[in-house]
Amino acid sequence: MNSDIPFGFGNMGGNMPDPNDPRVQQMMQQLQQMMAQSMSQGPVNWDLAKQLAEADLPAENTVGPVQQQEIADAVRLADLWLDGATAWPSGVSSTDAWTRKQWIARTEKSWKQLAEPLAQQMSDSMGSLVPDEMAEMLGPMANLMKGVGSALFGAQMGQALAALAAEVLSSTEVGLPLGKTGGAALLPANIEEYAAGLELPVEEVRLFSALREAATHRLFTHATWLRSHLLSLIEAYAREIHIDEAAIEEAMSDVDPSDPASAQSLDLNQVFKASDTEQQKAALRRLETVLALIAGWVNVVVAEAAGDRLPTMDRLLESARRRRATGGPTERTFEALVGLQLAPARVRQAAKLWEVVAEHQGAEGRDRTWSHPDLMPSSDDLDNPESFVAISDAMGELDLAMFDELASNDPDAKGPDDEEDDGKDK
Template sequence: MPDPNDPRMQQMMQQLQQMMSQSMASAGPVNWELAQQLAEGELAGEPVVGPAEQSEVAEALRLADLWLDSASAWPSGVTQPDAWTRKQWISYTEDSWKQMAEPLASQMGSAMGTLVPEGMEGLLGPMADLMKGVGSALFGAQMGQALSKLAAEVLSSTEVGLPLGKIGRAALLPANVAEYAQGLQLPVEEVRLFVALREAAHHRLFTHAPWLRSHVITLLQAYAREIRIDSDAVEEAMSGLDPSDPEAMQTMDLGKLFRPEDTEQQKLTLQRLETALALITGWVNVVVTNAVADRLPTLSQLMESAHRRRASGGPAEKTFEALVGLQMQPATLRSATKLWETMTEQHGVEGREAVWAHPDLMPTTDDLQTPEAYASMSGTMSELDMSIFDQLAVNDPPADDEDGEERPGS
């Protein structure tokens, strides 16, 4: 028998007790309070961000924006430079995770309702409510584990491919940037500037293409609507779940339960999602490379490291694989980068930026296979009136709540 005085055993029992008590209190498909507590518990003892680090990040973002002015037709999208700890990253990005994960968890929870035998709904009503609470805790525990791992490696607020905090609030994580620079054996000042360039470029893009963030979220929601349940897998998983082991709730592979095989519609949605994410990253690659020119001696090493990071499973790859099982292909990103390079050569910076005016103008998955053909076909892009962006911003401004924070869904 395990020793009840063992601190680890006491911690496990406390977590289990908390998990079960909070599961009943959670009103949503994911117990976010539990997720945050578990994630922050993994990051105990993290140092705070001091004034010097705040100043270094602010200066890097200022210089990055200055360089980007020569490589983009848009002005800066950064309204607030910031430096975050890992715990702050979890706290400041929670609303975005809710937007991305709750539709999936909600659909999974609804699918579980189909397991109740016909005619037994009334009799099993209280048990069904309990299972919803347990399901909420299960998703919360898994999100907590995922967030703690991501918080330990993300370099900025946009590294997963879209701003997780408020658009315009550009943030770097100094502790992670320092560890990344040490691993590369490169000066931390140059690595910080490189990360700041990519962060500022992302905010510039999402500020001037205000539809883009909701476009990605909508694709995730479209995937969620097609989720089906594997009842045999659920029964097998639940029968083997040890309630005395909280870690089992964090390590259960939910994908095997709810995504036994994607529907044709889901496969199409994943293809569109991969294309959108590749186009975002490809644009950032081109803009940052053109902005830097020969100003950063280690640019080629840093770009190569970024490619390796993505190919081996970086934060963006881990995020979307965990959410929807998307395995992003390096070849897709290379094609997207090539497309934006070709667009810049043939139509200039303004012609390239004009493509982001509306989702209907965006390259498709097929266009990525022949980037030169797409650029040749887009002969009128350079003649588009750039005031389209201003008109879009007037007709469909980002939704803000009363205290100025961006609302979910915006």
């Protein structure tokens, strides 16, 4: 294969294909038709992704009113239990029960936010593969490779979404709310299958899932910076991606341009490789730490909220740990997006850290840590939670002392009970 001409064009004879050759003209017309839709979709062909994802899912009944009520009741009870485990009020503003296809449709916006920074970077890299001579011949089709990338990512996302839709129990199980923040949603069909596999009562599995869902919504509702922070870490990772031109040429030789579904067999990890820069390593460390802190906080709060009220709580917690260890939705999502393998040990360390913070500062102090990203534990803090608590205690006392000093030196400073009577009725 001529390595100077991507995707096997050199096999047509000569150094460059003759643009007047009828075969070349026919091929260009076919490619133009196929890529026009992909290019209009942006870096990911989401129409193709949804089409392939839904085609891979088994037939499923719609969610009836009985299941809707069961989900609403479970979330309501979960929220009541959580009131005793966290200082934050409920973060749930609505409840819903989704089918798997509804999960795909109603989480599309979040998947775009998660996947498109990476896909855009890869698409730009793919566009740079078209040599100048080829670009002149293609004319308006000079962005052909971006269309190829859009179709490829659409096919790969479709495959990933189908696998996740068949497994996730709620809208937040990948580590963040995929629907709207505050909109708690569970998937009854997946919960029933999961309960059957564990040989546990479906009512208890449903309530356990509702507890985790409601807890995650509390966190993201009150830590308003958290979602954008996760997205910024993914974007920071994406900026360091580069393309392996030899790998993409070899990989694309097996893709049929007339059949986008053939791209599902393409391993993009072999095509796009991390630059392994210090910036990228740091972004991955921060992402791993934040995801572990989220999962650890949810684990601690849910266990405290349930207490001994769920007879099978120990088995449910152990099952959740095994799910993570063998590659649960969170692990699979971020491994697919950025190659991050979230170690279960980090989640356990994060849970331990939150327990230690609560022992010293109470639930209110533990949850106050989420008020700003600069207050959050680092990766090193997961290894030494006592040190984090000691520093956090000292900073809290320092902040209080500084506030008192500023207030005492400010003659205009007033507390909420010290306002002068302005003569107006209150």
